[in-house]
Amino acid sequence: MKAKKINRWGFLTGLFFVIVLLQTVAVAQTELDERAFLEVDDGITIKKADEMLLKLRFRMQNRLGYFSKSDTDLNPESFEARVRRLRLRFDGFLVDPRFQYYLQLSFSRADQNLDGGDIAEIVRDAMVYYFVDDHFYLGFGQGKLPGNRQRVTSSGSLQFADRSIVNSTFNIDRDFGLFAYYTAYQGGRELRVKAAISTGDGRNVPRTNNGLAYTGRLEWLPLGPFIADGDFMEGDLYREPTPKISIGLGGSFNHKAVKEAGQRGTPLFEQRDITTFIADFLMKYNGWALAVEYLNKSVSDPVFDGVPDEFANYVMTGYGINSQLSYLTPGNWELSLRFATVEPRSSIADLRATRDEALFGITRYIQGHRVKAQTHVGFNNFRNIPADMTSPPQRHWVWMFQVEFGI
Numbered sequence: 001m002k003a004k005k006i007n008r009w010g011f012l013t014g015l016f017f018v019i020v021l022l023q024t025v026a027v028a029q030t031e032l033d034e035r036a037f038l039e040v041d042d043g044i045t046i047k048k049a050d051e052m053l054l055k056l057r058f059r060m061q062n063r064l065g066y067f068s069k070s071d072t073d074l075n076p077e078s079f080e081a082r083v084r085r086l087r088l089r090f091d092g093f094l095v096d097p098r099f100q101y102y103l104q105l106s107f108s109r110a111d112q113n114l115d116g117g118d119i120a121e122i123v124r125d126a127m128v129y130y131f132v133d134d135h136f137y138l139g140f141g142q143g144k145l146p147g148n149r150q151r152v153t154s155s156g157s158l159q160f161a162d163r164s165i166v167n168s169t170f171n172i173d174r175d176f177g178l179f180a181y182y183t184a185y186q187g188g189r190e191l192r193v194k195a196a197i198s199t200g201d202g203r204n205v206p207r208t209n210n211g212l213a214y215t216g217r218l219e220w221l222p223l224g225p226f227i228a229d230g231d232f233m234e235g236d237l238y239r240e241p242t243p244k245i246s247i248g249l250g251g252s253f254n255h256k257a258v259k260e261a262g263q264r265g266t267p268l269f270e271q272r273d274i275t276t277f278i279a280d281f282l283m284k285y286n287g288w289a290l291a292v293e294y295l296n297k298s299v300s301d302p303v304f305d306g307v308p309d310e311f312a313n314y315v316m317t318g319y320g321i322n323s324q325l326s327y328l329t330p331g332n333w334e335l336s337l338r339f340a341t342v343e344p345r346s347s348i349a350d351l352r353a354t355r356d357e358a359l360f361g362i363t364r365y366i367q368g369h370r371v372k373a374q375t376h377v378g379f380n381n382f383r384n385i386p387a388d389m390t391s392p393p394q395r396h397w398v399w400m401f402q403v404e405f406g407i
Helices: 002-028 165-170 227-232
Strands: 037-041 043-048 052-068 076-094 099-106 123-131 136-144 174-186 189-198 213-221 244-259 267-285 288-298 318-328 333-344 354-367 371-383 396-406
Touching: 076 396, 123 174, 165 288, 165 318, 165 333, 227 244, 227 267, 333 371
Parallel strands: none
Antiparallel strands: 037 043, 043 052, 052 076, 052 396, 076 099, 099 123, 123 136, 136 174, 174 189, 189 213, 213 244, 244 267, 267 288, 288 318, 318 333, 333 354, 354 371, 371 396
16 A cells, blocks of 8 residues: 555656646746747747757557458457557657657557557657658658558558558558658659668567568559648548649569568568568548559469468468548448458468458548547458368458547
8 A cells, every 4th residue: 555655656756847847838938048848739849949840640540340250141250449559759850850760669568569469569759850851851760661552551540440451461661771862853743762781680689580571662653643632631621622642653672581571471481582662552632532442462372381379371362452432421430331352362372261351341430530429331342262171261240440530
């Protein structure tokens, strides 16, 4: 009991000093010329002239989900009730506005990769950027590779509770390395070039082999830029007054990959070279949004024999197509449809079934993507099920409700 009282008083004392510190900074705004500036607008911002900027944000996703036993048996096979994501984000600049940083930490179980691994991966992003000019900047650290559009889009800017099965199967995720970004402007149009050379082994890896991953992406915006970078925000929240289009093409070659999905997944029994091709299309106009993406992953000799249980016995190869159509009403209610399919290559057809996903979603945007409530209902369907699978998957219904809250 005494220890609990001490902890309680310690917490209250710490909270008191934080409040005093914030009040002191706020008062200092009216007393000093060279001062730190504190505001609460786009996150909590602390700024000191052109010497330092810190933006602090948080967000959480609270979720309740239901999965039926089959398409005819609606008894629950399982429920999902948890904090899906809980993150702290810090970004800004130090010394000079050209030197910027981005740090993101995760605290929920799924965010730390504990659903499929044994090591808590708290650090999601840790990037340092140098902006050469308005066209060109460089990055160094751990962050998202310039892969498919839905993966690069923040999980807080999705119109469904989760990304598609195509993304979860084939995306190239995060990695540590060198990044480069260049934008060419011509008559209101934009061409963006993105590239990265990375370890190929994913995030939070203590040591890597001598293979690297090489990733590149082109984005063409023939009708000009989207409002507020809305091309990486699902749904047409800004109700584009004129049609806007983005066409993306990309690819990645992961030399000597050590995980089943390249930068993520179960360790491989033997190293493999994995090639991923990406193409996506986005159009928005007056509340309507259409997004389509295609991913194709290939590898020679994807199946292993006599593999111990701790290793993956094959690399998932094949292709997937995801399409989403949505309309945002003037009252900020959004109706959305998704259809996605994942087709394994013939070389692993006796190990993986074809999978389809069809969803209908409703989202109520309260403060854009930062404060919203969303739900969807639909089904997962498995086709061409391998005959020797002991517990074959089957068609089943899904329902999900999620609240996103953050600054």
